[in-house]
Amino acid sequence: MSAKIYRPAKTAMQSGKAKTHLWVLEFDQEQPRRIDPIMGYTSSGDMRQQVRLTFETQELAEAYAKRNGIEYRVIAPKEPARQTVAYPDNFRYTRTQPWTH
8 A cells, every 4th residue: 555645736727826735645546447348437446546635744644654554655846936027027128029019
């Protein structure tokens, strides 16, 4: 039984950072998914794939995994590179592209 611990990134459908401050522990897939021959649904007999635990900090998630004997890996969050752009930069003399209407 192994799991991954990560902090989710914000989705493309939201402008804020809701639900991105929590750390998530998700179990890895132990059984392969299979396609039902009659209906075509994808299913799995692995119930742990449905479990998603959230924690306030990475340390709490790691402590839970250690306490319950779960092998885990931590995926470090990638911080976005923010560009600071000022309105007066649109009218700079050294602008690389000409300003047009």
